[in-house]
Amino acid sequence: MLSRRDLFKVAGVGAATLLVAPGFVGQSFAAKKSLDDALKEKLGITQKDLQASELIKVKAPTIAESGANVPVEVSAKIPAQQVEALYIFIDKNPNPYVAQVDISPANGEVYFATRVKMGKTSPVRAVIKMKDGSYLSAFKEVKVTVGGCG
Amino acid sequence: MHMTRRDFLELALVTGAFLTANPVQALAKMSYEDIMRFKPVGNVTLLFTTDLHAHLEPLYFAEPMNLVAPKKLMGKPGYITGKEFLKYYKIAPGTLEAYFTSCLDFPKLAHKFGKMGGAAHITTIIKNVIAERGRDKVLVMDGGDTWVTSAIGTFTDGKSVVDWMTLTGFDLMVAHWDFTFGKDIFMQRIEDLKRGGCEFITQNVVDELFGDLIFKPYSIREVGGAKLGIIGNSFPYTPIANPKQFVEGWSFGVREDQMQQFVDELRQKHKVDAVILLSHDGLPLDMALAEKVKGIDVIISGHTHDVTPTAVKVGKTLIVIAGSHGKFVGRLDLDVQKGKIRDFKFKLYPVASNLIPADKEAQKLVERYKKEVTKKYKLDEVIGEAEVMLYKRDTFFSTWDWLVGEAISDYYGGLDIVTSPGYRWGTTVLPGQKITRDHVYDYTAITYPLVYVMKRTGEQLLTVWEDVADNVFNPDPFYQQGGDMSRMWNVEYSIEVNGPQYNRIRDVKIGGKPLKKDKEYMMAVYGGPPPPPDMVHPDYKPVPVYDILIDYIKKKGKIKVRTEPNVKVLDAPYKAYGQCYGG
Numbered sequence: 001m002l003s004r005r006d007l008f009k010v011a012g013v014g015a016a017t018l019l020v021a022p023g024f025v026g027q028s029f030a031a032k033k034s035l036d037d038a039l040k041e042k043l044g045i046t047q048k049d050l051q052a053s054e055l056i057k058v059k060a061p062t063i064a065e066s067g068a069n070v071p072v073e074v075s076a077k078i079p080a081q082q083v084e085a086l087y088i089f090i091d092k093n094p095n096p097y098v099a100q101v102d103i104s105p106a107n108g109e110v111y112f113a114t115r116v117k118m119g120k121t122s123p124v125r126a127v128i129k130m131k132d133g134s135y136l137s138a139f140k141e142v143k144v145t146v147g148g149c150g
Numbered sequence: 151m152h153m154t155r156r157d158f159l160e161l162a163l164v165t166g167a168f169l170t171a172n173p174v175q176a177l178a179k180m181s182y183e184d185i186m187r188f189k190p191v192g193n194v195t196l197l198f199t200t201d202l203h204a205h206l207e208p209l210y211f212a213e214p215m216n217l218v219a220p221k222k223l224m225g226k227p228g229y230i231t232g233k234e235f236l237k238y239y240k241i242a243p244g245t246l247e248a249y250f251t252s253c254l255d256f257p258k259l260a261h262k263f264g265k266m267g268g269a270a271h272i273t274t275i276i277k278n279v280i281a282e283r284g285r286d287k288v289l290v291m292d293g294g295d296t297w298v299t300s301a302i303g304t305f306t307d308g309k310s311v312v313d314w315m316t317l318t319g320f321d322l323m324v325a326h327w328d329f330t331f332g333k334d335i336f337m338q339r340i341e342d343l344k345r346g347g348c349e350f351i352t353q354n355v356v357d358e359l360f361g362d363l364i365f366k367p368y369s370i371r372e373v374g375g376a377k378l379g380i381i382g383n384s385f386p387y388t389p390i391a392n393p394k395q396f397v398e399g400w401s402f403g404v405r406e407d408q409m410q411q412f413v414d415e416l417r418q419k420h421k422v423d424a425v426i427l428l429s430h431d432g433l434p435l436d437m438a439l440a441e442k443v444k445g446i447d448v449i450i451s452g453h454t455h456d457v458t459p460t461a462v463k464v465g466k467t468l469i470v471i472a473g474s475h476g477k478f479v480g481r482l483d484l485d486v487q488k489g490k491i492r493d494f495k496f497k498l499y500p501v502a503s504n505l506i507p508a509d510k511e512a513q514k515l516v517e518r519y520k521k522e523v524t525k526k527y528k529l530d531e532v533i534g535e536a537e538v539m540l541y542k543r544d545t546f547f548s549t550w551d552w553l554v555g556e557a558i559s560d561y562y563g564g565l566d567i568v569t570s571p572g573y574r575w576g577t578t579v580l581p582g583q584k585i586t587r588d589h590v591y592d593y594t595a596i597t598y599p600l601v602y603v604m605k606r607t608g609e610q611l612l613t614v615w616e617d618v619a620d621n622v623f624n625p626d627p628f629y630q631q632g633g634d635m636s637r638m639w640n641v642e643y644s645i646e647v648n649g650p651q652y653n654r655i656r657d658v659k660i661g662g663k664p665l666k667k668d669k670e671y672m673m674a675v676y677g678g679p680p681p682p683p684d685m686v687h688p689d690y691k692p693v694p695v696y697d698i699l700i701d702y703i704k705k706k707g708k709i710k711v712r713t714e715p716n717v718k719v720l721d722a723p724y725k726a727y728g729q730c731y732g733g
Contacts, residue, residue, distance in 0.1 A: 061403045062628040063621075065389050071401075121651070143629050145390060146617050 038096040056138035067144035074126040076110040092122035174504035178246040191495040192485025193374030200293030200452035201474035204303020208268035208503035210578040211475040212256040214543040222625040228433040250500040253730035267476030270508035287374040293452025294325040294430040301591035310519035316346025326385030351382030354405040376423040376486035379416030383429040432632035440464035529588035534703040537710040542576035547715035555639020557702035571677035572634030601676040603690035609667040644718040
């Protein structure tokens with residue numbers, strides 16, 4: 001589990017405005033939402049509106065050492081002034097929405113690093129809302145495993 | 151000679167070899183000189199061993215019958231066995247080379263050629279090559295899984311093996327199981343190595359919170375006038391595959407982005423002539439890695455115990471791996487000139503312990519440690535006799551693991567399931583061979599040997615097994631862990647290896663009855679991360695698995711276990727015992 005203090009410590013890495021999903025800390029796995037539910041709720045779009053982009057890089061382990069604490073790093077080769085915000089979603093989490101980072105030209109570059117909690121194997125997805133109204137996206141599959149036991 | 155007098159006489163009579171001084175030499179039509187023959191190339195010689203698993207003494211170790219692969223990886227190095235292996239590498243059946251590289255007719259050939267490996271014999275090969283080439287032209291490396299998982303390794307905290315490495319002249323090393331001594335002992339052994347002139351290098355272990363490197367990531371060496379940059383990668387999934395407590399606070403992973411940075415740093419800043427990766431990633435992962443990380447000239451791989459009689463080429467990268475259990479010493483000669491590899495030559499020396507003389511000093515060292523450990527653990531005590539071949543390596547099933555299931559079930563009573571981990575290490579006990587305590591430790595001497603009994607629902611069991619199956623059969627090696635499937639005693643099931651993730655296993659029967667998702671089953675496990683104390687059944691005391699096995703084998707005397715697998719593979723070929731090891 002990520003403690004509240006740890007969360008803020010790592011959130012400080014991305015020098016940007018961070019809005020954390022309510023209930024992410026100690027997130028309850030009760031109410032299940034699909035990725036489309038979360039996209040609709042946050043951005044008013046669905047997966048069909050996402051344009052796959054090779055300009056975005058999602059860095060995360062292929063196999064997580066602990067699902068409770070998965071390091072994720074997003075960077076994009078897109079000028080910061082063209083970007084409105086960066087979002088992180090974990091497709092298969094009970095609540096896929098993780099974070100919103102508003103980007104301003106003062107950020108210099110599109111970069112954000114944090115740690116996320118994952119319930120099970122899932123794509124870790126970055127969505128970038130462009131100023132022109134389009135949505136770019138990239139993901140990396142992260143496996144959550146019980147490992148060598150059993 | 152590692153043969154009994156009776157073996158020798160039988161052999162001599164059958165073959166007429168009694169006229170020669172060394173019957174194995176006559177049978178193999180090969181001498182020490184033949185094995186060592188190698189026409190050097192260029193200015194650099196890389197010598198390497200990997201996955202010794204602390205087998206300082208010669209042993210039998212059969213290559214697997216099966217390396218069942220997802221479709222995408224079928225037929226690639228790392229997934230070829232038996233007859234197909236011999237065909238792929240053009241090796242004649244029945245030869246010494248076939249005995250070392252394929253399961254085919256293993257018991258028969260074992261009687262012919264005798265034991266394999268042994269630290270003192272490896273030392274002879276390494277010293278011989280160094281003498282021939284000159285120390286300044288040779289770099290000696292080890293790929294890890296070296297200090298632990300045999301009595302002589304585990305019960306000396308790895309000291310026996312480290313002393314042998316120092317005596318032999320190793321230069322560089324990476325690790326995996328070696329970490330399971332825990333940080334304190336591990337760091338002490340690294341210090342011992344360093345004092346002996348061997349450097350531990352690893353780029354993919356960092357501080358969990360801050361990402362700082364724990365070890366030196368690479369080493370730059372002048373070899374034969376060329377400047378070599380050698381990067382180390384230890385096993386990326388150590389905290390998942392083994393208990394996390396041993397490496398608490400350290401984060402692993404492949405860290406391919408960081409590796410790329412080090413490759414670039416070596417080339418641009420340090421102007422090295424060649425970049426070499428010494429890895430414990432496993433062959434399939436290293437083959438996939440070579441496509442991602444640009445600029446690695448050579449990967450010396452380890453972990454998956456594969457044997458590559460010829461180098462695998464992925465793009466511009468050469469990948470080689472020297473098997474396991476001390477069966478091979480790899481040699482890669484390189485002609486490195488002005489930042490380019492112009493030529494290379496590769497060979498795996500089979501460590502045929504009846505043909506390669508033992509190094510006297512190394513032999514003495516091994517004997518001293520053996521004596522020390524034997525005092526407490528009575529390693530040579532005969533506890534039974536094998537009536538079928540006892541082996542562990544296979545994708546799904548092995549006679550050894552079935553025996554473990556029987557023994558644990560007999561000890562505790564009332565169990566529905568015993569699971570045994572899919573490690574690829576152990577030994578082989580031939581049909582008719584006496585079983586000693588040492589054999590049991592060869593299969594089970596880990597630093598966390600306790601067996602735990604717990605209740606699990608059918609659904610929980612399936613979830614874990616599907617999870618392990620994905621670690622074995624994921625078509626992308628970056629999502630595998632490089633082991634085999636867990637073995638389940640008293641369970642029968644079918645599997646579609648190319649089935650959807652987490653939905654490969656079918657028709658599970660426990661004790662002959664279909665698995666019920668909501669039913670609670672009594673299961674015993676060992677060799678994984680220890681379960682939380684409240685999960686362990688309070689009426690069943692955890693006991694080391696080797697103690698249970700030794701008592702059981704003693705009680706039974708003659709050991710005959712089933713040879714037909716309990717698993718049906720629906721969508722890939724799966725060989726059975728008779729096809730490799732004879733009726």
